[in-house]
Amino acid sequence: MWDDVFPIDQVQEIRTKTTVYLGAGAIKKIYDIAKDLKEKGVDNVLVVTGRSSYKKTGAWDHVEKALKEQGMGYAVYDKVTPNPTADSVDEATKMGKDLGANAVIAIGGGSPIDAAKSVAILLEYKDKTARDLYELSFVPQRAVPLVAINLTHGTGTEVDRFAVVSIPEKEYKPAIAYDCIYPMYSIDDPELMTGLSLDQTKYVSIDALNHVIEACTTKTANPFSILLAKETVRLIAKYLPKAVENPQDLRARYFLLYASMIAGVSFDNGLLHFTHALEHPLSAIKPELAHGLGLAMIVPAVVEAIYPASKDILDEVLEPITKGAEGAEEVAKTLEKWIFSVGVTSKLEDEGFKGEDIPKLVKLVRETPSLDGLVSLAPVEGTDEVIKKIYQRSLKPIA
Structure with missing residues (x-):
């Protein structure tokens, strides 16, 4: 079969609504992405991630270096858990507001990327909360630019318009779907995933x-x-x-x-x-x-x-x-x-x-x-x- 011999280290650019860089070594595309964000006027970036995998995989080494090379300010919110909550999204959003973030980079699987999508919306709608967003009390049309660095091979959230966040006190786990949260760029690098349990x-x-x-x-x-x-x-x-x-x-x-x-x-x-x-x-x-x-x-x-x-x-x-x-x-x-x-x-x-x-x-x-x-x-x-x-x-x- 063709997939038995396909060159997996040949990084391909795949266009959906999101431009995806797929291939072994694709994480190095973050340098080009950071440069493009800077040219588009991004000054400060909020990084949304989980507690450790962003470092263990080596993804953070490249992201931090790329942001520093472009002279961007950044803050790291690293408290996203599996099945992220509205409270976590609000906490991350506050960190982004305090920084003056005008872009978000997600590093992780579905939970960090979905949380980051939510934050990207709330940085544009500063009077709204995650519960407003997930109880569908408003329909967002805007979000700050989002980059997704994917660390799992399952959710597909790096290429779609969906996000899921839980509202614990109601035992609700709703989904949203808005065009404004398609990531601008995504990185799908299998070398970041060999450490998955x-x-x-x-x-x-x-x-x-x-x-x-x-x-x-x-x-x-x-x-x-x-x-x-x-x-x-x-x-x-x-x-x-x-x-x-x-x-x-x-x-x-x-x-x-x-x-x-x-x-x-x-x-x-x-x-x-x-x-x-x-x-x-x-x-x-x-x-x-x-x-x-x-x-x-x-x-x-x-x-x-x-x-x-x-x-x-x-x-x-x-x-x-x-x-x-x-x-x-x-x-x-x-x-x-x-x-x-x-x-x-x-x-x-x-x-x-x-x-x-x-x-x-x-x-x-x-x-x-x-x-x-x-x-x-x-x-x-x-x-x-x-x-x-x-x-x-x-x-x-x-x-």
């Missing part, structure tokens, strides 16, 4: 897999989202086992990263439905639950629910994983078996959820801003009974 490697890749299972079956799916979905599944099926076996396999990391990126473009076009809408309440209730793990636990039941309405597309897109399976239950079981085969074997009961929690979960799907909109895009009607059954079927292995 085994669990992170699995969870983030399963996140990308979920993106395309949904994006190719929504009511708004289009030929482009379906085309990208097919290639995403092929690459993840081929390369995730390789990365699990050898975390230092740079070719595997490269193509998982590329798969994640095109999955982000796929759902930026086709959008999402059940799996993400039903996962968000899980990790809102249990913020320690990895988003990708939550998705892995419920996606077989989602596929089972939507298969009658999306049989032809799912058979074609999932063929590298479910080849030979027939019928909704068998396809769902085969998908679940594949997820188990890469080492993700938890179901909802294993993570502390019980049958008596389901009414609350259904209620959160209905009440959390934005999630009902995702449910409405599913290829089958998202009634309370359908949602309830997906949760029930996800408590234990379908097989």
Whole structure:
């Protein structure tokens, strides 16, 4: 196959709404990016990141040097946690305001990038808070320039207009989607990802897999989202086992990263439905639950629910994983078996959820801003009974 010999150290410029630099060594593009920001009038930059990976990966060494070379002021907000909260976004925004930041650089996976997108908006709307933003009390049209340096191969947030932040006191985990938060530039460098833990490697890749299972079956799916979905599944099926076996396999990391990126473009076009809408309440209730793990636990039941309405597309897109399976239950079981085969074997009961929690979960799907909109895009009607059954079927292995 062509991907067996493709030169992964040839840094490619890939244009979506965002200009993405993809390839081993792409982090060095930050010097060109910093120069461009300076020429565009950026004086001070807020860096939004997690607690340690930005340093451990070596990304910060290049970013700091690039900012100093351009004479830019900067401050680092390094308190973003998985499933970032509105309070964290407000804290970072205050740091940016105090600095006079007129651009944001995110370094991390989905959580730091999503938090940074939120900060980029709030630096333009100085009278608003993260809760205003995520309870949809206003529609932003502007954000300061954003650069995303991606450290995981799963979310696709470095190429899309989405962001997710939790409101803890309400157990809400809403999503926003605005054109103003497409990153101006993104860096996808697989050399920054060889240190991902085994669990992170699995969870983030399963996140990308979920993106395309949904994006190719929504009511708004289009030929482009379906085309990208097919290639995403092929690459993840081929390369995730390789990365699990050898975390230092740079070719595997490269193509998982590329798969994640095109999955982000796929759902930026086709959008999402059940799996993400039903996962968000899980990790809102249990913020320690990895988003990708939550998705892995419920996606077989989602596929089972939507298969009658999306049989032809799912058979074609999932063929590298479910080849030979027939019928909704068998396809769902085969998908679940594949997820188990890469080492993700938890179901909802294993993570502390019980049958008596389901009414609350259904209620959160209905009440959390934005999630009902995702449910409405599913290829089958998202009634309370359908949602309830997906949760029930996800408590234990379908097989």
